[in-house]
Each structure stands twice: as structure tokens, then as C-alpha cells.
Amino acid sequence: MYLERIDEVDDRIHSFINVDHAGARKAAQLATDEIAAGHWRGPLHGLPFAVKDNYDTAGLPTTANSKIRIDNVPDSDAELVRRLKTAGAVLIGKLATWEYGTGNGGEYYDLPFPTARNPWDTERFPGGSSTGAGVSVAAGTALFALGSDTTGSVRIPAAATGTIGIIPTPGRLSLDGILPNCYSLDNPGPFTRTVEDSALVLEQIADRLSGDPRGELGFRRAVGQPVTGMRVAVVTDTGPGMSDPDTELANGLDEAVRKLETLGVEVTEIKLPVTSALCFNVTSILGPAESAAIHEMELRERPDELGYALRDKLMLGSMLRAVDYIAAQRQRLTIANAINDLISGYDALVTFGTLHLPPRLGVEPEMTAFTKDTMLTPFNLSAHPAMVQCNGFTSAGLPLNWQIVANRGDEASIYRLAAAYEQATPWHKSRPQL
């Protein structure tokens, strides 16, 4: 069914870089046979998924949308792919991304594969860098997908496509076999249509953290639990140096918070102890410096084969001083401790995800502002789990979004709140018309 859907719509949305028709059919048949024989592996058995093309996949090209890796065929699967295959899930292909997961939000015409398009309006951008992951789940070309996030690359596409995108507490998901972008911030995350699906996938692939209670991780169990009495901090002030949110997004957050109150949640308006602008400053040093270190040989030996966005980043990173990099890492810890102190007084925090609506393709200022003006980066720096969820639509049919953040190790509280909100609202039932 999903392969037919890809054939039907993907030439309009470009969610996939590579579809493994034969491999997917073979795996699906195996799953069918196993289930018929009574060997059910669990709730993901036979379900189709796809991964961003920076995840290694055995025998399947892993290009990261780069000319340099166009012939790269890994021998083994990334650890998260391996876990999903072991659970019986069916890999159907590799999803669109910016080159090496890098970009400033623009549209790049010097990469091997075309830019993915937003299924809610194909003249608009679906967010990056996990561009294909959000698009495929929203458009129904994959049931669920895996992406990766450094400063928003899971949650930005989720915001643009009306899907559920979550990054867990760093360390909960293995980075083994995922092309690194920034060692100190990279964090994988799943995309799904519903909160329960997200809990199901995350629970299947997650590791336990020291300090986790014994027994199951409890993500699925949290779905459907009452939220009465939960204490939630709300941040509507985006702070100095950051844009104001678009009116529809501001109204969407306000209405979603009111909805939580009707569900019995205790809401307190607060301000973040750091500005998003400062956080952006810190990541503007960490990201390029670490990428330049990771991909040093590409810049030295094959700079002409790099796309201009990645080459710009590597050249910038090569010129940053070690002194400034260490200052940024010191600043990161100060920021992380301040945010942690704040959140630890609550069960969760809700705020904006992106501050703008999905931008028009080809309108560079809109596109870069969509990627840059967000409330996402503070929680990459602070190492808190964070989810972006659709909380409505504009009159033109574009998805709105909000972000739910919880204490480290407490993804269950995110699932509890997000599921209660989903159950009380109709937004997850909407589908793009392609």
C-alpha cells in the first residue's frame, strides 16, 4: 500500500531519495509469513518505515544528499534501523535531507536530489533538515520515520508538516551508524502521525538511562493517563533578540494552553532564564566548529563536490577559534543548568516550536527565518526531551505547532500531556490532499 502511495504522489513531494521496492516487498512478505505462522514479533511487526538518508542501511545507498557519498553503500544498519528490523518493521527507503543534515533554511540547487515539498501546500517548504521524514509521514508515504536533530531538525519539519516529532533525552537513542553533524548536540528522533504511535516507536528503540525506574519505560502507558493536577510552565515571551511569533501561532499556543486548563492542568506563565538569541549564538559556534572537525577531509580534499551551504559551514567552522568554541561549551553548561533548574519545578513546559508558518519555497528570507526563528534550540542545549505537536491549522490550511518539554528522562510526561491534548482536539485527524 505504501509503495503504491509513493508511486502515486512522491514525484510531487520528493519525500524519498531512494525507495527499496524489492527489499520492502521481501521484508513485508517475510513479516506476513511469520505472523501467519504465529510468530508475531510485536506491535511494529510488518509496519513500513523510512529513515533520513544519513542513517546507514545495509546494502542500500546512504548518500546524505551529497555528491561525495553518492556511491556509499554501508555494510551494516544503523543501530536504530537494526532495532526496528528486529522488531519486524519493514524499511521502505531513504528520506530527503539537506546535505549532511546541514543548511541555513534555504533551498539548494547544487545537491544530487531535489528539495522535498510540503504536502499541505507543495509551494511551501517542509522544514529541514529531516525534510523527507516529516513529508513522508504527513503524506502517507511512510507510516513512521526516523530523523535527526541538532538544533531543530526533527521538530522544525514536524512543525511544518503537522506531524509528531520528538527528541528524547540525549543518550536514550543510539547515534551509532548515523552520519554525525555535531557530536555534542546530535539527537535522533521519530516522526509519527499520532502520539500513541510515537510512544510505541520510541519505546521500541530507546535505551534505558541511569535513573530510570525499573520495568518498562512507560511511554505507551502514559498515553491515556489523566493530566489533572499536572503542573505546566508556559513560555509565550520569546525574549529579546528573537522575532515575535506569527499571530496564528500565538493564538494557537494560547488556545492549546486554555485546553490544557480545561483538562485540569495547573498552568503557570514564566519566562526562560536565557534568551533563544543567546542559545542561537552558542549553537552558531558549536555547530560549524564541530562539523568542520568531523568533515575536515572533505573540505581539504573535495571542496568542489560539496554543496555551497555545507562548504560555507565548514569554511566558517575552520576559522572559529578554539577559545571561542570552549567559551560556547562553557556557556552551554550555564544555560543547561539554568533551564534545568527552571523545568525541575514543573512536570512540563510548553512553548512555541517555530515562530513562523511554513515558508514559501524560493522566498529565501522567509525560508531562513522559519529555520532560525524558533524556540527549539534552548532544549538542545539543555538536553531536555522535547516534542512538537500540531495544535491547529490556519484558514489557508497550514499546520500550527507547539512544543512540549519535560524533565530529563521523563518523556512519559510529554506523552501524557500530548495524548490528552490530542484526544481533546481534532487536529490529528486532518490529512493533506495531494
Next chain:
Amino acid sequence: LKEKMETTVVTKMISWSTAYIEAFAKAYGLTNLTSDHLERMRELAPSAARLGGQLPRPKHKSDVPAPSFRAMPSNNAKLAK
């Protein structure tokens, strides 16, 4: 949070010369960059200085970087008598 930080670095926005960028690239092994790449690198150079210069520094020397490695005693460690 402001109490824990101070802004200490001030940079002057200067134009970087082509000769300087060429020397920098050569010194660090970036010898395959074309003249167009080097020109772009020259354009980016002030941003590299500005990004570092505008970042507030923590006040105390004891404020360590986030990924500082701290050795923990091994489970096999023998307790001191």
C-alpha cells in the same frame, strides 16, 4: 543568569585581505579551495570573529565546558584502608 556571565571580548569588524585568507588556507591544508571558495571564505571571516566576540563569557574560571570528562572510580577500585 546574567549574574553568572560577563561580556569580555570585543572584536573590531575588519575586512580580511585575500592574501591573509590565502595564507590561512595554505597553513591549514585547505589547498584544494578554488579562488571562488577563498573569496567566499574571505566574506565569512568577519562572521567567525563576530560569533566568538559577541558570546558572553562565564564569570568564573571554574565554570567548566559542558562536555568536560570526569573520571569516576571503577567498580573494581579497591577502597583505601
